[in-house]
Amino acid sequence: MAENSVLAVDFGNIHTRAVLIDLVEGAYRVIASAEERTTAGFPIDNVGVGLRRVVEKLSALTGRQLLSRDGRVITPEAVDRTGVDIFLTTASVGRPLRTVVIGLYPEMSIASVLRAAAGTYVKIVEVISAVDHRSGEDRLNAIALANPDLIVIAGGTEDGARDPILEMARLTRLAIRLTRRSVPPTILYAGNSALRESIHEIFQNVAQVIYAENVRPSLRREQVEDARAQLAVAFDAFSEHRGMGFDQVSYQSRMGILPTAQSYDSIVRYLGTTVGKGQGGVLAVDVGSAVSTMSASVGGSVSTSIRTDIGLGHSAGSALDAAGLERIRAWLPFIADDDEITGYALNKTLRPATIPQIRRTLYLEHALLRAALRTLLDAARPLWTPDTALDAHREPMPPLSRIIAAGAGLTGTGRPGMSAMLLLDALQPVGAARLQMDSAALIPALGALARLNPTAVVQVLDAGGLEDLGTVISLSGKPRRGRAALQVTVRKENGETDRFTVEGGRLHCYALPIGVSATVSVRARGAGLNIGGRRGIKLEVVGGTAGLILDARGRPLPLENALKARAEQIVGWYADATGDPVYEIPEDWLTARKVEPNVESVLDRDSRVKDRVPSVVAPAEAEADAAPAAKPAGRGSRLSRRRGRGAETDAANIPESGAVNAAPEDDLDDLRTLFP
Amino acid sequence: MTFEPYFPDHRHLLGVTMVRRARMLPNAATGDVEVARGTRVTQTDTVVQGAAPAPFKLIDAARFFDVRPDKVEPLLQVGDGSSVEAGDVLAQRGRRRLLAPIDGTVIAVSRGQIVLQGIAEMVAIQAGLNGTVIDVQVGHGVVIEGYGGVVQGVWGNNRQVIGGLRLEPPDGIESIHGGGLEADYRGALVVTRRTLRPLSLEVAQDQEIVGIIAPSIAPNLRRAAEASPVAILLVEGFGTMRMSVPVMQFLETVAGRPGSLDAATPGALESRRPELIVNVPFDPNDRPVLPNINMTLRPGAQVRLARGDSAGSMGVIVNLPKTPILMDNGLRVPCAQVELATGEKITAPLANLEVTGA
Known part of the structure; x- marks a missing residue:
């Protein structure tokens, strides 16, 4: 019997999001999506409540009964269309699995395990190798005192080493027995398969063992896919033990609870295969409250990186540690002392779901977001192209044909142009790329569904399930401000043609609505300028909520070093991206003063907005936000006057000096990046 | 007109309410619950005790005596579970004696090796409120139901204390220093409406104040606050925010009453919130109910x-x-x-x- 209707729910640290997918006229489509607050933690401490709320919301939207009277998801779908055929769940919520990795050599089996683990939510708390020169006692204590949820044992090529692995396994068993935990850690064995029987005997009656194919069957070959799949099994098993109602949710779900990040990996892998040769890669980035994920398909290889110390809510404090104060300060259009920046980040960890309410804290939030995203990118990029790992962050981004953003900080601005600008600021793509947002957690849903019904995944993606922000065309080089840097011709389907130029240093959003196609020709004007390595490009584009975005600011993005110039530059970009009037930074923001962190009451009182927007403007539908009309030089004369040729900083290479050192445990999280 | 339901964040400020709180051992600790379901407990009663994990010492007895591992057992002078002090004899063969290198407990003898575990740090969890044990999770902790006034904050320095609630003197906590009222604040939970300063922390420690309820503290004092033996609850956060007026008004009305300060450090999705629970009178014929957690x-x-x-x-x-x-x-x-x-x-x-x- 065909299984057509799918309900997929993703549990994030702040939001629980649900998507309903079904067959419509022979093709799978997104029927509706909904969002609720995640109900793990105080005061409810049961994710099942949030699940019921979000599914009830979906029911109200669609008129379909999806829950039984006792609050369970009805499966399979009944003749009267109540329920769904498939119920799937993914999660990034909660603390990651505390994981000990045991192997023979850091550059071999351990490196492979760390790469496999990059697709799920683990916190590597100990790495033990056969060559780490530690005594048996030290290793025993390392395992026992790490209090792990998961121990991954690998090592030995097929028919290779045996004794050192068995010795480590016996030590592990001793550590587990000595600690006498009510729920012992799960063992994932991904080493020499000839030892499986011995491993089984060693851990019999001590711990549950999950087996994966050897991650290093030979010295020259690595296979991490099965280990990744088994890590998902371990993640689900852990979910059942960690309380918060996950056991009940897992029981209802067809495939248990899958790690959200694995969905990113799967979908980016698929999208990578749909891109023609030479058209660039695919990048998806999710900056969540507690965890951030970046998946990239570049040059035929796929890589997913997870940082449990980077986020805009629960992990805002550790994101500050990871990015460093200077990287954040570089994005601020005002003077901020260390206490103001640190206070903002710490207060965000205390109230992770809150959003900036005044202008100054918006700039702080977005500075933190850009710096965090850039830090995530810097850590992830060496894994995309291991051959050039060491100098990757100095090189321009590899060509990307599609960039997908997720996470409320990026997708929840309510201003498509602003969301696009934040992405561009942090990632600095070159050439042309299609920008999309996933605010409904469609990618987590589709990644899970791909295991059961790949056809549905393809059809939903083809049908435009993701929100199109638009196509961005980025200028590389150092354009002169106030001078025409891009010559643009937009020929729409109806024959209407617009010709205009975009000044250097500007970000221009041309109003090209969703679904409207156009042929765009863009030429770089000026010495040393190019678009993805060419002087000009011509391409077919489809509009989006932000329109057609022409980024003539240059690559690397030149951030002014001088505060006043940078302040004008940044507020100018906000105005470009949103079509709002230019916000005039108050003079006293540009001079050192004592500011009360997060006391928004004192921050904006003396702020002024030129042509100030009323405090409560009309509801969303009353304002055409998508993009200003084709008026690229809206701030022309003023900008030309004020934008001198001051000293600039390459925004991609902002020094991290002054960064607070990450805690040792957090450093271990990054081990996977140390083993290319 | 209908509105899409929106479930907001909760930060409780309640004059009197039914309170249900879990009192659990830290994750890695193992131990025993000291009370049974249905037991009436007071704030200061210990409800669960346990031990944090301590390092293990592997002592290779077979190698020490130069015997096969299976020949070690007859030489042992101690058994599983024996408590030993450094220097005690673990095993003896003739005049050759194997001595314990540390204080600890013999955990196991395995393959000729004696496993000794160091002295564990004991953890005792108090009830923190007057009430009744309504659930017991063996080896982990209990859930207690009681009644009281509740003020929740945003941050704590991971200390739990019990004491009488007192308002700071008019010139602030710092004015206690060297004044004549010091003794009055010893063992107290002190409420201040001012941002904490380095001197506040020093004075609180010197004067043996057990807890502080404050609006805020500078971010650069976070480490000092974490290290302070005084339990610190922040109501507003990091910075120089003033105390919320409704919170202050409530605290003024309950000054003098005993309270339990759980200065929990918030973690992602913790079910604990940093909070103060105050014993307040209520009409037994009109018992308060639990807060409405499904409010939209x-x-x-x-x-x-x-x-x-x-x-x-x-x-x-x-x-x-x-x-x-x-x-x-x-x-x-x-x-x-x-x-x-x-x-x-x-x-x-x-x-x-x-x-x-x-």
């Missing part, structure tokens, strides 16, 4: 503003626009119009509104 925002609902011009203020929702609102800062998000006690009406994002549980 609606016109008439009382809310507390978490951010913005009026952070810390209470107000009443007067309007819930159906569509997102464009705010001054350029974000367009779902908002509510809130009337403050002063009569001022402001627009605030729904995400920045908290309910107090009332």
Whole structure:
């Protein structure tokens, strides 16, 4: 019997999001999506409540009964269309699995395990190798005192080493027995398969063992896919033990609870295969409250990186540690002392779901977001192209044909142009790329569904399930401000043609609505300028909520070093991206003063907005936000006057000096990046 | 007019309510629950005791005596579970004696090796409120139900204390230093309306104050606060924020009463919130009920503003626009119009509104 209707729910640290997918006229489509607050933690401490709320919301939207009277998801779908055929769940919520990795050599089996683990939510708390020169006692204590949820044992090529692995396994068993935990850690064995029987005997009656194919069957070959799949099994098993109602949710779900990040990996892998040769890669980035994920398909290889110390809510404090104060300060259009920046980040960890309410804290939030995203990118990029790992962050981004953003900080601005600008600021793509947002957690849903019904995944993606922000065309080089840097011709389907130029240093959003196609020709004007390595490009584009975005600011993005110039530059970009009037930074923001962190009451009182927007403007539908009309030089004369040729900083290479050192445990999280 | 239900964040401020709180051992600790279901407990009763994991010492007895591993057992002078002190004899062969290198407990003898575990750090968890044990999780902890006034904050330095609640002197905690009232604050939970300073921390420690309820502290003092033996609860956060007026008003009304300060450090999705629970009288014929945790925002609902011009203020929702609102800062998000006690009406994002549980 065909299984057509799918309900997929993703549990994030702040939001629980649900998507309903079904067959419509022979093709799978997104029927509706909904969002609720995640109900793990105080005061409810049961994710099942949030699940019921979000599914009830979906029911109200669609008129379909999806829950039984006792609050369970009805499966399979009944003749009267109540329920769904498939119920799937993914999660990034909660603390990651505390994981000990045991192997023979850091550059071999351990490196492979760390790469496999990059697709799920683990916190590597100990790495033990056969060559780490530690005594048996030290290793025993390392395992026992790490209090792990998961121990991954690998090592030995097929028919290779045996004794050192068995010795480590016996030590592990001793550590587990000595600690006498009510729920012992799960063992994932991904080493020499000839030892499986011995491993089984060693851990019999001590711990549950999950087996994966050897991650290093030979010295020259690595296979991490099965280990990744088994890590998902371990993640689900852990979910059942960690309380918060996950056991009940897992029981209802067809495939248990899958790690959200694995969905990113799967979908980016698929999208990578749909891109023609030479058209660039695919990048998806999710900056969540507690965890951030970046998946990239570049040059035929796929890589997913997870940082449990980077986020805009629960992990805002550790994101500050990871990015460093200077990287954040570089994005601020005002003077901020260390206490103001640190206070903002710490207060965000205390109230992770809150959003900036005044202008100054918006700039702080977005500075933190850009710096965090850039830090995530810097850590992830060496894994995309291991051959050039060491100098990757100095090189321009590899060509990307599609960039997908997720996470409320990026997708929840309510201003498509602003969301696009934040992405561009942090990632600095070159050439042309299609920008999309996933605010409904469609990618987590589709990644899970791909295991059961790949056809549905393809059809939903083809049908435009993701929100199109638009196509961005980025200028590389150092354009002169106030001078025409891009010559643009937009020929729409109806024959209407617009010709205009975009000044250097500007970000221009041309109003090209969703679904409207156009042929765009863009030429770089000026010495040393190019678009993805060419002087000009011509391409077919489809509009989006932000329109057609022409980024003539240059690559690397030149951030002014001088505060006043940078302040004008940044507020100018906000105005470009949103079509709002230019916000005039108050003079006293540009001079050192004592500011009360997060006391928004004192921050904006003396702020002024030129042509100030009323405090409560009309509801969303009353304002055409998508993009200003084709008026690229809206701030022309003023900008030309004020934008001198001051000293600039390459925004991609902002020094991290002054960064607070990450805690040792957090450093271990990054081990996977140390083993290319 | 109907509104899409929005479930806001909770930060409770309740004069008297039914309280259910879990009292559990830390994750890695193992131990025993000391009370049975149905037991009446007082704030200071220990309900669960345990030990944090201590390092192990592997002593290779077979190698020491130069015997096969299976020949070690007859030489042992201690058994599993024996407590030993450094220098005690673990095993003996003739005149050759194997001595314990540390104080600890013999955990196991395996393959000729003696496993000794060092002295574990003991953990004792107190009830923290007067009430009844309604659930026991063997080896982990209990759930207690009681009644009291509740003030929840945003941050704590991971200390739990019990004491009498006192307001700071008019010139602040710092004025206790060298004054004549020191003894009055010893063992007390002191409420200050001022941002904590380095001197506040010093004085609190010197004067043996056990806990402080303060609005805020500078970010650069976070480490000092974490290291302080005094339990610290922040109501507003890091910075120089002033104490929320409704919180201060409540604390003034309960000054002098005994309270339990759980200065929990918030973690992602913790079910614990840093909070003060105060013993307050209530009519036994009209017992308070649990806070409504399924409350949605609606016109008439009382809310507390978490951010913005009026952070810390209470107000009443007067309007819930159906569509997102464009705010001054350029974000367009779902908002509510809130009337403050002063009569001022402001627009605030729904995400920045908290309910107090009332």
